Amino acid sequence: MAIRFTKMHGIGNDFVVLDGVTQQLQLKPRDIRRLADRRRGVGCDQVLIAEPPGRPDVDFRYRIFNADGSEAGQCGNGARCFARFLRHRKLTAKRLITVETQGGLMTLRVLDKHEVEVDMGAPRLEPADIPLDRPARADSYDLTVDGETLRVGALSMGNPHAVLRVDDVAHCDLERLGPEIEGHPAFPERVNAGFAEIVDRGTLRLRVYERGAGETLACGSGACAAVVWGRRQGWLDEQVTVHLPGGKLSVSWAGDGEPVLLRGPTAIAFEGTIRL
Numbered sequence: 001m002a003i004r005f006t007k008m009h010g011i012g013n014d015f016v017v018l019d020g021v022t023q024q025l026q027l028k029p030r031d032i033r034r035l036a037d038r039r040r041g042v043g044c045d046q047v048l049i050a051e052p053p054g055r056p057d058v059d060f061r062y063r064i065f066n067a068d069g070s071e072a073g074q075c076g077n078g079a080r081c082f083a084r085f086l087r088h089r090k091l092t093a094k095r096l097i098t099v100e101t102q103g104g105l106m107t108l109r110v111l112d113k114h115e116v117e118v119d120m121g122a123p124r125l126e127p128a129d130i131p132l133d134r135p136a137r138a139d140s141y142d143l144t145v146d147g148e149t150l151r152v153g154a155l156s157m158g159n160p161h162a163v164l165r166v167d168d169v170a171h172c173d174l175e176r177l178g179p180e181i182e183g184h185p186a187f188p189e190r191v192n193a194g195f196a197e198i199v200d201r202g203t204l205r206l207r208v209y210e211r212g213a214g215e216t217l218a219c220g221s222g223a224c225a226a227v228v229w230g231r232r233q234g235w236l237d238e239q240v241t242v243h244l245p246g247g248k249l250s251v252s253w254a255g256d257g258e259p260v261l262l263r264g265p266t267a268i269a270f271e272g273t274i275r276l
């Protein structure tokens with residue numbers, strides 16, 4: 001099967017983006033893993049697929065697959081690239097696009113200079129919605145990892161996130177703690193593990209060990225999750241610049257029940273055809 005693709009990234013979080021609107025795609029997890037393979041395939045953190053909408057109030061269905069083949073309910077950097085892809089491939093001329101993912105509805109607003117602002121929806125804080133195996137909602141949760149007790153924030157942006165506050169992201173043992181948190185039994189669907197350093201009330205430094213992909217150069221939903229938790233702890237203001245290894249994102253959140261807005265750049269690297 002020959003498949004046309006567009007290779008894109010959002011500050012280094014990279015994607016293979018496919019048009020499942022004008023071409024019929026029946027991809028299995030092994031096909032996703034092959035597309036994402038940086039030696040045998042194209043190579044990416046996630047594969048994004050545009051599909052026709054499943055309901056009248058939505059423009060497109062937006063599907064997200066991690067490099068390990070697992071499907072996710074949200075991808076913030078991917079949503080920005082997805083909006084640009086839809087216009088680049090002339091699948092829409094709209095600058096305000098409504099999409100449906102496994103994690104819910106989102107609106108994508110195409111700004112100038114290839115910047116896109118995503119309404120990521122309101123964070124979900126109840127354990128059952130994360131999902132997290134805890135009896136009641138709390139501001140933070142204790143996780144036992146390698147005999148050590150970590151105090152983390154946990155919430156869903158349409159995908160599950162655990163956030164750990166650290167003094168210095170450059171020396172935070174992500175390599176050891178990331179996989180341990182990702183696969184921790186308290187998270188029945190695994191979890192994205194964020195390591196956040198609060199620089200000041202408007203500035204965060206963040207690294208994320210992503211579920212199904214490992215450490216990425218950036219994680220949009222992870223940036224949103226870190227801002228929500230940090231703000232609920234009283235450490236952050238409404239507008240926050242999040243510095244990740246691949247670049248910076250702008251996140252704003254007005255408070256409980258309000259949507260999180262994520263803004264940042266998009267880039268098209270190349271296009272091609274792959275035979276699976």
Ligand SMILES: N[C@H](CCC[C@H](N)C(=O)O)C(=O)O
Nearest residue numbers: 072075076077159211220221
């Ligand atoms: N690994 C994530 C999906 C991609 C999220 C990330 N790339 C972003 O920009 O939000 C998950 O399994 O929930």
